[in-house]
Amino acid sequence: MxxxxxxxxxSNGDHVIHxxxxxxxxxMRQRTILGYFKTSMExxxxxxKNYAKCNGCRDCSEAIYNNYN
Numbered sequence: 197m198x199x200x201x202x203x204x205x206x207s208n209g210d211h212v213i214h215x216x217x218x219x220x221x222x223x224m225r226q227r228t229i230l231g232y233f234k235t236s237m238e239x240x241x242x243x244x245k246n247y248a249k250c251n252g253c254r255d256c257s258e259a260i261y262n263n264y265n
Contacts, residue, residue, distance in 0.1 A: 199230040199239035211247040218256035
């Protein structure tokens with residue numbers, strides 16, 4: 197699965213991780229590609245190298261939603 201991260205943080209400071217097919221995927225100017233990963237845990241590890249606070253999307257990355265910060 198290809199994962200993206202929202203480059204604009206939410207009001208709580210989280211940068212949200214999304215899959216390529218997510219209905220909530222930000223537009224192209226508001227996201228950056230993380231790459232292809234087997235799991236959302238792998239994707240968030242890469243995202244945390246650039247963003248201190250990350251979280252998974254409740255709909256497409258539920259395995260890491262509110263379980264990682």
